[in-house]
Amino acid sequence: MTATDSALTALSQGWCALSLLHGRIEAHIERALQAGHELSVREYSLLDVLSRQHSGPGGHLRMHQVADSVVLSQSATTRLVSRLEDRGLLNRYICDT
Numbered sequence: 001m002t003a004t005d006s007a008l009t010a011l012s013q014g015w016c017a018l019s020l021l022h023g024r025i026e027a028h029i030e031r032a033l034q035a036g037h038e039l040s041v042r043e044y045s046l047l048d049v050l051s052r053q054h055s056g057p058g059g060h061l062r063m064h065q066v067a068d069s070v071v072l073s074q075s076a077t078t079r080l081v082s083r084l085e086d087r088g089l090l091n092r093y094i095c096d097t
Contacts, residue, residue: 043089045070046080050090060093 026041033039039047049069053059061069067077084090 042070042072042080043084046077046084047089060095062095 030041033041033044037044046066046069049066050061053061063078063081064074066081067074070077070080072080081090081092085092
């Protein structure tokens with residue numbers, strides 16, 4: 001085994017540990033959001049992205065920008081936005097341009 005192999009093994013083990021920890025934290029947050037607000041982590045993330053937008057001209061995001069921000073496909077983001085809109089948690093606007 002070379003030094004590069006050892007470094008790669010250490011990085012791989014670190015990545016696995018980080019991934020496991022992330023999953024546990026996300027599951028904990030998911031339970032708390034569901035219990036307290038009936039929201040999923042994805043729904044919360046989308047609302048958080050939208051809450052950071054200003055209300056002036058150019059302050060709205062296009063669907064592909066929202067999708068990039070929440071790391072979902074554009075079609076999955078559209079479905080998520082539609083569900084949140086149906087629940088009255090956001091309003092979608094058609095862009096004039």
